[in-house]
Amino acid sequence: MxxxxxxxxxxxxxxxxxxxxxxxxxxxxxxxxxxxxAARQLPIYCVQRDQKVLSISFDAAWGNEDTQMLIDILGKYKIKATFFVVGEWVDKYPESVKALHDAGHEVMNHSNTHAHMSQLSKDEIIADVEACNDKIEAVTGVRPTLIRPPYGEYDDNVITAIRSIGMEPIQWDVDSLDWKDLSAPEITKRVTGKVQPGSIVLFHNAALHTPEALPGIIETLLQDGYTFVPISEIILPQPYTIDHTGRQLPA
The missing domain is CATH 1.20.5 (Single alpha-helices involved in coiled-coils or other helix-helix interfaces)
Structure with a gap:
């Protein structure tokens, strides 16, 4: 014992x-x-900015009823946005893709088929992304440099695959939740209440109340001193770091 x-x-x-x-x-x-x-690979959710600058973005995967209306609203306020489009959407609506480009908006990648990329191999991810890039470039003459993974889903394999072909994965830090069919006042309150310098805002081109909410959001933020720029102009060039929240910082 x-x-x-x-x-x-x-x-x-x-x-x-x-x-x-x-x-x-x-x-x-x-x-x-x-x-x-910190080894986990992250996309860019927002950017550290001292100035009141933000980017608004739209995902286009299915419908197309409101795309021209969004172009007209943004044009009224002389604002350039970033549209992430699916390759299959490009196949269906090439005239809208061209209209977005001709209006001065960025047309970027949202995958070719809106697949769950975390379920794909690295080679399958690259093939899917490049297929969408080819379609966008064929219409606009400009090859995308940014991509938003479908459903906002990603893992290390997805982010590594995207960056291996010189593209930058983009998320958002302000979700309008327009895809939940919130009312225009609800969308407006949500977005204007959450925006901060360096924010990236998520909208959808076919959401029910986005065209109704957008003018009020823009006017409120302009009155608050914000400037709107496309995402390629708000993100930082290399070298940079990304903190655990997805905020891009100068190296």
């Missing part, structure tokens, strides 16, 4: 010693521990 208690004390002491050594390592090597914790 005494031998058992003696061995138990030795084991307890050894465990305590290992825990103490681990704590010592964390305290004295925070950069290494932090690097391990």
């Amino acid at each position: 005494k031998m058992f208690l003696f061995k138990r004390k030795i084991l307890t002491a050894a465990v305590c010693l290992l825990l103490a050594a681990g704590m010592f390592y964390v305290v004295n090597h925070p950069a290494i521990v932090g690097a391990a914790a």
Whole structure:
């Protein structure tokens, strides 16, 4: 019995010693521990900006009833936005893709088939993205440099695959929730209440009340001193870092 208690004390002491050594390592090597914790690959959700500047974006995957109306509203306020379009949407509505480009808006990639990219291999992701790039370039003459993964879904494989072909994955930090068919006042209150310098706002080109809400949102933010720019103009060039929230920062 005494031998058992003696061995138990030795084991307890050894465990305590290992825990103490681990704590010592964390305290004295925070950069290494932090690097391990930060290893997850993230897209850009927003950008650190001192000035009141933001980007508004629209995902286009299915309907097309309101696209021209959105172009007209944005044109009225001389605002350029970023439209993320699906390759199959380009197939159906090439005239709308051209109209977006001709109006000065960015036409970027939202995948070719709106697949769940986290379920695809790296090669399948690249093939899907490049197929959409080819379609957009054929209509606009400009090859996309940005992509928004469908459903906002991603993992390390998705982000690594996208960046391996020189493209930047983009999310958002302000979701209008227009896809939930919120009323125009609800959309307006939600967006204007959440925007901050460097924000990227998500809308959809075929949401029920977005055209009704958009003028009020734009006017409120303009009165608050904000400037609207396309996403390619709000994100930072290399070198940069991305914090754990997805905020892009200067390196």
